Amino acid sequence: MEKKQRAFCRECSKFKRYYTKEYCSFAKAAEGYCLFHKKTVSVISSCEQWSDERVPPCSKKWMAKKQLENIRRNLTELRQILEEEDN
Numbered sequence: 001m002e003k004k005q006r007a008f009c010r011e012c013s014k015f016k017r018y019y020t021k022e023y024c025s026f027a028k029a030a031e032g033y034c035l036f037h038k039k040t041v042s043v044i045s046s047c048e049q050w051s052d053e054r055v056p057p058c059s060k061k062w063m064a065k066k067q068l069e070n071i072r073r074n075l076t077e078l079r080q081i082l083e084e085e086d087n
Helices: 057-086
Strands: 015-021 026-034 039-042
Antiparallel strands (some): 015 026
């Protein structure tokens, strides 16, 4: 008989951990928000809806580059507007 390994909420893609503000950093809380159940759960909880579908790091890098390009474009437009006002 196969023994099924328990999957904790802290490793689920639908779990978003809470953080607390400390003096110079943020500390991980023992709870988080479950996007599936729409409620606060413990990091060591588990359920049948556990999922490990995470965004691959290469996609995160691509999304960051795209956002930086949008920011650069917006700053360029803002600079042009400010230069036109000065003239």
